[in-house]
Amino acid sequence: MSRWLFDLGNSRLKCAPLHADGGIGEVLAIGHDGGAFAEGWQARLPARIEAAYVASVAAPALRVQLLDALAARSGRIGIAGTQRAWQGVRIAYAxxxxxxxxxxxxxxxxxxxxxxxxxxxxxxxxxxxxxxxxxxxxxxxxxxxxxxxxxxxxxxxxxxxxxxxxxxxxxxxxxxxxxxxxxxxxxxxxxxxxxxxxxxxxxxxxxxxxxxxxxxxxxxxxxxxxxxxxxxxxxxxxxxxxxxxxx
CATH class of the missing domain: 3.30.420.40 (ATPase, nucleotide binding domain)
Known part of the structure; x- marks a missing residue:
């Protein structure tokens, strides 16, 4: 069992294991065309995940594909969102x-x-x-x-x-x-x-x-x-x- 990070951007999904000390492991990159991931992408994901943490700026449909794949593998999924203030960072946006x-x-x-x-x-x-x-x-x-x-x-x-x-x-x-x-x-x-x-x-x-x-x-x-x-x-x-x- 493990904890993984998933960064779903406009052209690639980047993911990496999260170590106990807060560091990250080797980064895996999976391409997509905005509507679907590259063929065979799910086989590249870990089989079982204790907790998955997701950040996404991609289209909603692609995000749903990722979350569905993670739901079958992970006991818990956390989805990051922008906060006005977080751990000493205060953003400018109203x-x-x-x-x-x-x-x-x-x-x-x-x-x-x-x-x-x-x-x-x-x-x-x-x-x-x-x-x-x-x-x-x-x-x-x-x-x-x-x-x-x-x-x-x-x-x-x-x-x-x-x-x-x-x-x-x-x-x-x-x-x-x-x-x-x-x-x-x-x-x-x-x-x-x-x-x-x-x-x-x-x-x-x-x-x-x-x-x-x-x-x-x-x-x-x-x-x-x-x-x-x-x-x-x-x-x-x-x-x-x-x-x-x-x-």
Whole structure:
């Protein structure tokens, strides 16, 4: 028997065992198309689970598929939701439910590290959130990710490739120009946000990147901390408190 964490995002389900010390084990990633999981996905899940902790920003139908699969395996399922205040984190949204649970959990994970953080998630969307050293969330931004920008361009101009190219300050061919423009737009938004964060916090603000597309930005953000499993780490924080409340 074991405890597992499940992060159902817009393109992948990520899951990992939750250790007794609050750490997480090896992360398993399962793709989906927004309506159904990849073939054979249930066979990749553990056969029996003592407790499952779930965070989801995916479509309701996909979430139901996951919960049905977990109900057959798990004695208990906990579903994380955004809270106005939780373990020292106070979010800026007047309506907590409008802040995606993935962003909320990433703030919990950032809070556990201590200090002020600009938390940047790079997935289908590019999300940016500022958390100061006292745990106050100052709000954030949402924009298309570089990958989504490329896909949107190709949708309107099919001759433009949706992938390929390298980042350059001034590109000498179309593939590199596309990569440079879309990555550059994301980098500019991150840097502008970081400068505003420094002024608001009156001091240094560290940069924390997560999400499947974060790797493309990292070479241009040498001082960034990269945590691909940040949402799962936040879910582990949430699960610890939820388990204590039940005991």
């Amino acid at each position: 309506e907590p439910a409008r802040l995606g649970v993935d962003r909320f959990l990433s703030l919990l994970a950032a809070r556990a590290r201590g200090g002020a953080w600009l938390v940047v998630g790079v997935g289908t969307a590019l999300t940016i959130d500022l958390l100061d050293a006292d745990g106050r969330h100052h709000g954030g931004r949402i924009a298309p990710s570089p990958t989504l920008m490329r896909e949107a361009l190709q949708a309107r101009a099919v001759q433009l490739p949706a992938q390929g190219g390298r980042y350059r300050e001034f590109a000498g061919d179309t593939d590199d120009a596309l990569a440079s423009g879309c990555l550059g737009a994301a980098l500019a938004l991150v840097e502008r946000s970081r400068e505003a964060a420094r002024r608001l916090c009156a001091g240094p603000v560290s940069l924390l990147l997560h999400g499947g597309g974060a790797g493309a930005l990292l070479p241009q953000l040498a001082d960034a901390v990269h945590d691909p499993a940040l949402v799962l780490h936040g879910l582990a924080c949430w699960a610890r408190v939820e388990a204590q409340a039940r005991s």
